Amino acid sequence: MKKIFVLTGEPSGDRLASEVIKNIKNSRSDIEYLSVGGKHLNSVGIKSIFDQKEITYLAFTDIIFNLFKIKKKINETVSKIIDFNPDILFSVDSPDFTLRVSKIIKKKKPNIKTIHFIAPKVWAWRPGRVKKMKKFLDHILLLFNFEKEYFDKENLNNSFVGHPLLDKKVENKIEIDQLFNEKNVISIFPGSRQSEIKLHAPILFDFIKKMNSKNNNYNYVFHSTDRFKDHLNNLLKNQNINNAQIISDDKIKSAVIKKSIFAVVKSGTVSLEVCKVGIPSIIIYRMNLLNFFIAKMFLKIRFVNMINIINDKEILPELIQRDCNANEIFKTVYYFLKKPDLINSQLIHVKKTINDLTSKTSSSFEASKIISSYLT
Secondary structure, three states: OEEEEEEEOOHHHHHHHHHHHHHHHHHOOOEEEEEEOOHHHHHOOOOEOOOHHHHOOOOHHHHHHOHHHHHHHHHHHHHHHHHHOOOEEEEEOOHHHHHHHHHHHHHHOOOOEEEEEOOOOOOOOOOOHHHHHOOOOOEEEEOOHHHHHHHHOOOOOEEEOOOHHHOOOOOOOOOOHHHOOOOEEEEEEOOOOHHHHHHHHHHHHHHHHHHHHHOOOEEEEEEOOHHHHHHHHHHHHOOOOOOEEEEOOHHHHHHHHHHOOEEEEEOOOHHHHHHHOOOOEEEEEOOOHHHHHHHHHHOOOOOOOHHHHHHOOOOOOEEEHHHOOHHHHHHHHHHHHOOHHHHHHHHHHHHHHHHHHOOOOOHHHHHHHHHHHOOO
């Protein structure tokens, strides 16, 4: 019986890992699993050694303030992995946790193959990390093709598997026309964390008011999570805005994106989902000053959006920090809506970039093939 330990640090990694494991389970049944995971890995029958929430720290300051807890969990995880003695340690994202565990495991048990999915952004900051990673990783799986050169240079085995958001999926068609009173829809993504909503929501409400004073023939749909839907609704009730609503159902959100004529998107991977379906958009982001200054010190990139980074030019306008205000968002969106040629140019660039990022099959299937190859 072969063994795989699946190591994740947050819900997105748990979801991605579960898709990879589903593919492995479809091809072979002679594998025993154990994990640090959440509900998605649990849904495919994989037990977690503790609740994933105990090690989910997302922002720079969260990590700094929880270093002792993280170290304790790293030691506990290492001990459990050694007891389990897997053939493969498959880690997904969350490098501050997962790669620290992998490093210790490779030192203590060099026979365990270490495979990591979603490479740290070495092209954005600290490219020297690759030299360290090659000492304890056997293989790294990449979301973006351009990342290969950083790992090839250091002879670290790597494979481009594609981005999971761009995988071809069969979706149920949902009729949503009755929700919008014949008005054009503008999708708004304020963020999925409380700190992001706190900073972005007031700005976005003011942006809608400015748009309504110029042209009130639009519906605005905020894409939220179940966790913050009620919170956003309560904030919206106090704004005297009658053409905006909050949605959290994933199937409805997908249908709304496809119906939208434009999107205002918080910087992050969700922008790829918007780009995938060919919706023109702009990128916004604000963070607290401490996190902003830390990011400014370390980041070595001109842009924050992946489409812009890959093309090395601003295909999607970025309104970051001070530029992320209601007036700038209004001016940019209103200008785009009056310029169909500008929208068309953006969509042409985006489509080409998305095609280059898309796996031939699916990211999870490609990842599962590589992991399985280490078991033969």
